[in-house]
Amino acid sequence: MKNNVQLITYVDRIAHSDLKGLKQVLDTELHDLFGGVHLLPFYYPIDGSDAGFDPIDHGKVDERLGDWNDVKQIGQHYDIMADLIVNHMSAESTEFQDVLAKGKQSPYWDLFLTKESVFPNGLSAEDQAKIYRPRPGSCFTTYTLADGTEVEFWTTFTSNQIDINVHTAAGQAHLNNVLNRFHDSKVDLIRLDAAGYAIKKPGTSCFMIDESFAFVDELAKKANSLGMTTLAEIHSHYMTQIDIAKRVDMVYDFALPPLILHSLFSKDASALTHWLSIAPRNCVTVLDTHDGIGIIDAGPVGNKAGLLTPAEIDNLVNQIHRNSKGESLQATGAAASNVDLYQVNCTYYDALAQNDVDYLIARSIQFFAPGIPQVYYTGLLAETNAMELLNKTQVGRDINRPYLHVSDIQTSMQKPVVKALCELIKLRNTQQAFNGEFSMSYDNQQLHLTWKNGDDTANLIVDFAIKDAQISVTNKQQSQRIVLTELLAKHKL
Known part of the structure; x- marks a missing residue:
């Protein structure tokens, strides 16, 4: 992976286009800015209940975007990152529908996790209390099989995302098939999406347990054997990020975005300085992504002290809400569906009250922090909160997932703050000092x-x-x- 600034984008949302159209945008409007691109889920379908993170077929490119050869064409000129959705697949998948029809007679029965498969002796109240939940509600969804049997399947995120049993031959075959498809299509870097939730064990939190580290380590070795690099996507206590960095090629620096905001809001960079002194060096830095602004990454977890105190976290979140004139409040927590308990949904530009100088300071710190920088498409264009889309979908994260046309890109590229940001990107790409x-x-x-x-x-x-x-x-x-x-x-x- 080149030590250049990378772009993060949905294929269809940056220019209301397909893979061919995205490559054209990279080659023209965004020429000379990015060494690579993280293609957010382009699998079938891109418009499921979780914007592509609930694939019906992980091995198929949504035909509205093109095919694997189009992915390969982008890979001829740019580093490509793609998501390996480790934890789950859609309830509408052929495999799960076969399970609903045939039950335990289905060849795919072992592909999915049930409550019974993890807790054969039943789930005690004590064990249930230990399970870490990233979203409100139960981690199980009851489905009725064709013969009338009711089965509780593990659904970490939504009822449409059925968790995979990665220990079984069927689960391993599924992941291997996707890895091989990536390899054949010139994907260079694999983002291990939700890998921390993939291993479930009675009596534990079922999140980033010892067995999770071992699983991620094994998956990273498989990818490496095919010539690909792995990036672990883990939102957790900052010490977990440090631990996981030792087992994979790269990790996200998810603590950086809230710490930069805190530093600008409080005019005190001591917490940021402390983090930069201990942060993993094999990291990808971000300020904004397709998800919200992570809070858990800088805050305390349980009895573990965070990089910021509870009071500082409260001040940070409330300042974001004030800066966005309450818009982030409408998209965060219980205010919108598909919520994450550990994130604030808002564009980074609005989190900084659309202050151009503060925004350029934030990007400068990101570009100078250890790691390879990624810039989300809305961040590149200094987009504001997509309130019309949020009101239409009532999905909190859509506030930062607008659908843009090429004309929107061309207009935004003329903003003074965007022109200045592009100069900073080019400086970061060209200076050997980095x-x-x-x-x-x-x-x-x-x-x-x-x-x-x-x-x-x-x-x-x-x-x-x-x-x-x-x-x-x-x-x-x-x-x-x-x-x-x-x-x-x-x-x-």
Whole structure:
């Protein structure tokens, strides 16, 4: 994976197009900005109950987008990340429908997890209380088989997402088939979606237990043997992220987005500085994704202290709601369906009250933090909350999942803040200093982030007291200094 800024996008939502159209956008409107692209689920169907994360057929490209050869064509020019949806598949899948029709006589019976398969002696109240729930409600959904038998299937997320039994031959074959399809289609990086929930064991939380680490480790080795890199998607306590980083090729730095917001809101970067001193170096950095802004990643979990205190987390969440004029409140928690208990749904630009300077400071910190940066399509274009879509679907995360046309991209690319952001992306992509050693310091509300590679250096100084930042780069060809307020002002002329 190139050490360049990567794009995260839905194929059909960035330009209301297909895979061929996306490649054209990457080659034209977004030319020279991205070394790779995370193609959010493009499997059949893209418009299920969870925007593609509930595939009926994980091995089939939705025909409205194209086919696997179109994926391969993008892979000829860009690094591609794709989601391996480890934990579940759609209740509408051929496999699950066969189970409903034939019960235990179905060849796919062992592909799915039931309450009985995990708790053959029954689920005690004590065991049930230990199970970690990412969303409200039961982790089981009752389905009636053709013969009238009622069976409780494990559904971690929604009733339409039936959990896979990854221990069985059928479960292993399913995952292997998808891995081989990825390999044949030039997918370079695999995002292990919801991998922390894949292993269920009585008497445990059924989330990121010891057996989960072993499973992720085994899956990473399989992908590596096919020449692919793995990225674990885990929203949890920050120490879990550090532990899982030792077992896979890459992890997300999900603590970074809330910590940057906290630093800008409070004008205190001490928590951010502490995290950057201990954070995994083999990480992908994000500020925004197709999901919400993670809170659990920076906060306390149970009796484990977080990077931020409970009071700081409350202040952070409430400030996001204020900055977005209450829009994030309409999309978060019990206010909208398909909720995540650990995320705030809002564009990052609105979380910062559409303040262009603060937004560029946030992106600068992301680009200078250790790891490979990814930028979500709405973040690239400084999009605001998609309230019309949210009101239509009542799905909280749709507030940050708008459908755009090429004309929308062209218009947004003319915004001063977007022009300035594109300059920062190009700087991050071209400076060899970012392939060197990282160091930092924090004093008197000034954060210094420095990269040095031989004679090449790149330095970022953020002054939280006055909300400004400057970047200086030095190499054999030039020395350059960029003050973010001046960069923004230049593009407003």
